[in-house]
Amino acid sequence: MKKSAIGLVLAGAVLAPLSAQAETTITVTSFGGGYQEAQKKAYFDAFTAAQSEIAIREDSPTSNAKLKAMVEAGAVDWDLVLTDDSFGLETDAAWLEPIDYTIVNRDKFIDGTTGTYRVAADIEATVLAYNSAEFGDAKPEGFEDFFNTEDFPGLRAAWKYAASGLFETALLADGVAAEDLYPIDVERALAKLDTIKEDLIWWETGAQSEQLLTSGEAAMGLVWVSRALSGADKGVRIDWTDWTSQTGYWVVPKGTKNKEAAMRALEFFTEPAQQIAFTEFMPYGPSNKHAVGSVLPNFAGNLPTDHLDSRVLMDAEWWGVNGAAVDARFQEWLLQ
Missing domain, CATH: 3.40.190.10 (Periplasmic binding protein-like II)
Incomplete structure (x- = not known):
């Protein structure tokens, strides 16, 4: 689980209603609590409203150990997972799909927030x-x-x-x-x-x-x-x-049956409009460099991305x- 969200985690799944028209349903797993509620408002609901082909089922809390166990058992139920800085590294390749940068635009991210197996969801501090x-x-x-x-x-x-x-x-x-x-x-x-x-x-x-x-x-x-x-x-x-x-990262478990749909959702979640909307609810900065400086007023001036010049990475x-x-x-x- 994410070290910078321990106080926000709630056990158990959070299930979102599914679109009857959706051809694919992906399971997105995050930290639960207020953090995941903010993601639902800013990311998940907007994604399902923008298209009808892919529905989202939510689960929580994140567990790196559970993700690994799913992959090793060949029974992957999660498609897109939010994790912390400690996971999604090159050493975790056995459990993760490479990010498909033909779908996800790598150029839009703040320097240092993308890798072979992960892309940043937000910048924390x-x-x-x-x-x-x-x-x-x-x-x-x-x-x-x-x-x-x-x-x-x-x-x-x-x-x-x-x-x-x-x-x-x-x-x-x-x-x-x-x-x-x-x-x-x-x-x-x-x-x-x-x-x-x-x-x-x-x-x-x-x-x-x-x-x-x-x-x-x-x-x-x-x-x-x-x-x-x-x-x-x-x-x-x-x-x-x-x-x-600190940084929250999206990863895609190896063996997911919905890899392309997960990548499409990841691309949408990290677009400027969604990243800016997230700052209405949580004081974490956008990972999309084009959203930096265009945040909503709730936490303006106190987002990590308002102070990148003093960041110790x-x-x-x-x-x-x-x-x-x-x-x-x-x-x-x-x-x-």
């Missing part, structure tokens, strides 16, 4: 957020201030997950340039985290991160942009000086190879 009541007129600026407990005292909320951007944040605050982050210097990052270890408070769900900030228990935190904005009416603010980029390939070892070291460090 982990941001530096803070409770404005804690600091008066002072405002933290950049990841260095996450570690600056002298000028910005108080607990720091962080996701208890190695591949959350925490290591990148520590290294950037320690003076490493964004282009030099990989391979991650794990021990240097942990040494930097040692300087605030007693000030760290860990969250494991999006709801927890929001509660920590809105209650004032944490003065600042590294949280998903959706959770930061959800707490805006309680004084939570975002500093966009630095942020780590995480290396999913590196984490795919090294994530287990880094996490083992992280768990060891937590117990020290």
Whole structure:
């Protein structure tokens, strides 16, 4: 499941009514909850209204393990699946169909958001957020201030997950340039985290991160942009000086009987009109570069794609190879 949508996942399938005229029905699987409801409004309903040949059945939640099991058993029930940064890489080729770029226009996407087996659905972010009541007129600026407990005292909320951007944040605050982050210097990052270890408070769900900030228990935190904005009416603010980029990706399971229909839906979902409509409901930026800057007003100015110049793009390939070892070291460090 997508790490940046854990707090939005609901178990069980969500079934949409099917068109009686449809010649093909594809099953689109996503994260459930408010996220998938936004996709339904912006993508799925518009797709079925625009044509009558392909109907959509929705399912949730996403599971990379379930997708793999379906493929290995030769019983693929999903046709188009939303996943997180960790899946859809070249190492996952055994379970996925290559994206058909004769149907999907690769040129329309933001650089770095397409691959052999996946294309981006949206651009998400982990941001530096803070409770404005804690600091008066002072405002933290950049990841260095996450570690600056002298000028910005108080607990720091962080996701208890190695591949959350925490290591990148520590290294950037320690003076490493964004282009030099990989391979991650794990021990240097942990040494930097040692300087605030007693000030760290860990969250494991999006709801927890929001509660920590809105209650004032944490003065600042590294949280998903959706959770930061959800707490805006309680004084939570975002500093966009630095942020780590996550991405939702569409993949097509290997062996689907509806490959062409899935590709047609994927192309439609990532067109500007649908991508812009999605921003009415969720504070995630469009992956289509032609939709950037043309978003609806709900989250204007606070979408990740409004701040691409300060984006720190995480290396999913590196984490795919090294994530287990880094996490083992992280768990060891937590117990020290």
